[in-house]
Amino acid sequence: MHAITIPEPGGPEALVWAEVPDPVPGDGEVLVDVAASAVNRADLLQRQGFYDPPPGSSPYPGLECSGRISAVGPGVTGWAIGDEVCALLAGGGYAEKVAVPTGQLLPVPDGVDVTTAAGLPEVTCTIWSNVFMVAHLRPGETLLVHGGSSGIGTMAIQLGKAVGARVAVTAGSAEKLERCARLGADILINYREQDFVEELRSATAGEGADVILDIMGAKYLEPNVKALAVNGRLAIIGMQGGAKGELNLGTLLAKRGAVTATSLRGRPPSEKAAIVAAVREHVWPLLADGRLHAVVDSTVPMRDAAEAHRALEESGHVGKILLTP
Structure with missing residues (x-):
């Protein structure tokens, strides 16, 4: 098969479309012929040499994919050759084939085409595990989503609204905020021009956010804590703004x-x-x-993954960037 390899870490040009051995499904795994994969920030870090795959997983980038099952390994039940699926991966999505543990498989949802489904596993699993399983967002609460126009953000807006929450977002342009509003966002904050803490307080009568989904990390740690409502929960899922920040425990305790x-x-x-x-x-x-629906910004041939990485780094996209073999 062909896959995107990274012979040496570096810029987007480090991504090389090459012929590699086919994966073989092990116990409890299936082989998926990939219809599409999707680009995530973690892929950029792996390309740069900062985020190695877990031991034993595929060395190729790609944390999600969609496609059709072409082979099943020993001990597999409930799945059959020909099933259309999408999958959460530890790696290997930027390839024509990938072996997947059955516990990480999902059927392609009714009404969603198999290519679009590639952009669903990572965002839905990230949001559900953090916003609902850990932070326990409830109807009537306020959810603040940083990066509302991203793949994570566009789905978080929709899921927040689906459970009856009020959703606030930050984004870097009026155009992106308008796209967020179309998805249901109630409070729109341009982080380039506005202080999100003050804007959020103003929009919530001084209460703040019950749950904050944060991709920035250190840069936003202090203001995020200030933006929390009493009994608020801050869920950090990224470090685009750095890994080390200062936390005022007094503020956290008071809230x-x-x-x-x-x-x-x-x-x-x-x-x-x-x-x-x-x-x-x-x-x-x-x-x-x-x-709910997947928001797809663009679809790029997988061999041109470097182009997709450049687009993600430039942050002009709204929703997911997909790759097709």
Whole structure:
């Protein structure tokens, strides 16, 4: 098969489309002929040499994919050759084939085409595990989503609204905020021109956010804590703004707040399977009945993955950038 390889870490040009051995499904795994994959920030870090795949996983980038099952390994039940699926991966999505543990498989949702489904597993599993399984967002609460026009952000807006929350977003342009508004965002904050803490307080009568989904890390740690409501929960899922910040414990204590930080890729298979099962139970019906939809910015040939990485780094996109073999 062909896959995107990284002979040496570096810029987008480090991504090389090359012929590599076909993967072989092991116990409890299936082989998926990839219809599409999607680009995530973690892929950029792996390309740069800062985010190695977990031991034993595929060395190729790509944390999600969609396609059709072409072979099943020993001990597989409930899945058959020809099934259309999408999958949460530890790596290997930028390829024509990938071996996937069955616990990380999802059926392609009704009403969603197999290519578009490639952009669903990572965002839905990230949001559901953090916003709902950890931070326990409830109807009537306020959810603040940083990077509202991103792949994560566009789905977080929709999921927040689907459960009856009020959703605030930050984004860097009026055009991106307008796209967020079309998805249901209630409070629109241009982080380039406005102080998100003050804007959020103004829009919530001084209360702040009950849950904050944060991709920035250190840069936003202090203002995020200030933006929390009493009993608020801050869920950190990225470090685009750095890894080390200062936390005022006095402010956190006064608000009886909580700060959590999680990632998906390095979790053991059992934890990933539990998250995938929860997403299938709670999120897939919302996709099937049209209350949620994947927001796709563009589709790029997989051999031109460097172009897709450049687009993600420039941050001009809204939603997911997909790759097709």
